[in-house]
Amino acid sequence: MKRVVVFMLALLLTFGLGNMAAAKTEIEWHVWGTAAYLADWEKYIDMFEASQDQITVKLVNVTGSQSEHLMILLAAGKAPDLAMVNWVGYRPNWFMGLNDFIERDQSFRVSDHFPNAIDGFTYQGEIWALPFHFGGIITYYNATMFNETGVNAPDPNWTLADFEQISRKLNKDTNGDNKIDIYGYAMGNLHREHWFYRHGVQLFSDDGTEAIPDVNKAAELFAYLQNLANSGIIAPTLSGSREEFYAGNKVAMIDEGPWALSDIKNNAKFDWGVVPIPQGNVRATLLFLDGNAIPAGAPHPEAAWEFLKFLSSEELAPLWIQTKGAPSTVKRAAGTYLKMYGDIPGINAVLDAVQYGYPLPKAINYDLVRYPVLVPVLRQVLANTISPIQAATDLKVKFNEQLAGWREQFK
Incomplete structure (x- = not known):
C-alpha cells in the first residue's frame, strides 16, 4: 500500500504540480x-x-x-x-x-x-x-511663407490679437482677382473645441446633463469667428487639414495634434514649426x-x-x-x-499642452454629437448663413436631442 501511495505522490509531483506551474x-x-x-x-x-x-x-x-x-x-x-x-x-x-x-x-x-x-x-x-x-492641439505654421512675407514666427505667448494681425498679413491674392487664394489660417474639420475652451465656453455641464449652459457666451464666440471669416482673417470654410498645410500653397497656419508631426515632416517641402495656440480669454487647448x-x-x-x-x-x-x-x-x-x-522648431509646445489642456467632455459619448452637430453649425457660422445667437441656440438644442437619444440607447 505504501508503494502505491508513494507512486501516486510521484505522479502528482511529476504531472500535477508541473501542470499547475505551467497553467x-x-x-x-x-x-x-x-x-x-x-x-x-x-x-x-x-x-x-x-x-x-x-x-x-x-x-x-x-x-x-x-x-x-x-x-x-x-x-x-x-x-x-x-x-x-x-x-x-x-x-x-x-x-x-x-x-x-x-x-x-x-x-x-x-x-x-x-x-x-x-x-x-x-x-x-x-x-x-x-x-x-x-496630444494637445497646437498651431503648425509654414515658416517659409512667414519669411517670404516678412512676418516673424509666432511667439509662444502670442494672443488672439497677435494671431489676427499675423494671419491677415499672410493672406495672398495670387491671381489679382481681389480674392484671397492663400489664407493665413484655416480652421480644421477635425479639431475645433479649443476655440470654445480658450473663450471660456462650456460645451456641457460637469455632470453632462445640459449642453451649452451659457448660450449667450457661445453666441459671443460665434460672433467673433464670423467676424474673423468676414474680415478674411480666417478661411470661411473648414479647410485646415494637414494635407492642405503640407501642400505648401493653401494655408500658412493650421491647428493639429502631435500625431501629425511625422506626416507633415515626411511631406512638407518647406520650413515649418509649431507653437502653442494663441491665448484667448483663458489659457487652454484641447487635450x-x-x-x-x-x-x-x-x-x-x-x-x-x-x-x-x-x-x-x-x-x-x-x-x-x-x-x-x-x-x-x-x-x-x-x-x-x-x-x-527636438529638431522641430517650437517642439516644447507639444509637451507644454498637457499643463493647460482640457480633455473632451467626460460625461457623455461626445463622438455622437461632435461630427453630426458641431461641424455643420460651424460651417454655417463661417459662411455667414446663420446668426451667432441662432447658431448657439441650434447647437444647444441639437446637442440635447442627441444626448437624449444616446442615453435611451445606452442606459
Whole structure:
C-alpha cells in the first residue's frame, strides 16, 4: 500500500504540480489601430510575457464603433479583460474603478504621470483608466511663407490679437482677382473645441446633463469667428487639414495634434514649426488622451491590472512615443520625446499642452454629437448663413436631442 501511495505522490509531483506551474491566465486586450500599430502592440505583449510567467495576452483589433463594440460584449456578458479607450466618464458603469487597485499596489504611482492626464480619466472621484499618451492641439505654421512675407514666427505667448494681425498679413491674392487664394489660417474639420475652451465656453455641464449652459457666451464666440471669416482673417470654410498645410500653397497656419508631426515632416517641402495656440480669454487647448480600462465583468481583473500597469509604465513610454508620435503621460519620458522630435522648431509646445489642456467632455459619448452637430453649425457660422445667437441656440438644442437619444440607447 505504501508503494502505491508513494507512486501516486510521484505522479502528482511529476504531472500535477508541473501542470499547475505551467497553467497561465490568458487575458484579452481589445484595441483599435492600423496594421503598423498592431505589429508594435504585439511587441509590447512579447515584452510583458517575457517579464513574468503567469499571464499571456491575446490582442483583439476592434473595427467600427468602440462604444457599440463594448456595449454588445457587456450586454452579452462577454466583457474583455482590457480595452483601449480615449475617454470613459460618460459610461463609468461599463468599467471597473481603479482606485482600489492603485491603493493596494505600491508599485504603481499616479504621481509618475502628468496630473491633467490622470484627471482626464477621472470621473466623480474615481480613476477609470490609465493613460499612456496625450496630444494637445497646437498651431503648425509654414515658416517659409512667414519669411517670404516678412512676418516673424509666432511667439509662444502670442494672443488672439497677435494671431489676427499675423494671419491677415499672410493672406495672398495670387491671381489679382481681389480674392484671397492663400489664407493665413484655416480652421480644421477635425479639431475645433479649443476655440470654445480658450473663450471660456462650456460645451456641457460637469455632470453632462445640459449642453451649452451659457448660450449667450457661445453666441459671443460665434460672433467673433464670423467676424474673423468676414474680415478674411480666417478661411470661411473648414479647410485646415494637414494635407492642405503640407501642400505648401493653401494655408500658412493650421491647428493639429502631435500625431501629425511625422506626416507633415515626411511631406512638407518647406520650413515649418509649431507653437502653442494663441491665448484667448483663458489659457487652454484641447487635450486628447489614450489609455486602457478594465471593463466591468472582466474575467480576470487582477491579471488585467498587471498588464494595464505595464502599458502605462515608464519602461514602455519610449515605445508608445515611437508608435504614436505623441508624448507619453509619464513625466520622466519627456526627455525621450525631445530627443526624437527636438529638431522641430517650437517642439516644447507639444509637451507644454498637457499643463493647460482640457480633455473632451467626460460625461457623455461626445463622438455622437461632435461630427453630426458641431461641424455643420460651424460651417454655417463661417459662411455667414446663420446668426451667432441662432447658431448657439441650434447647437444647444441639437446637442440635447442627441444626448437624449444616446442615453435611451445606452442606459
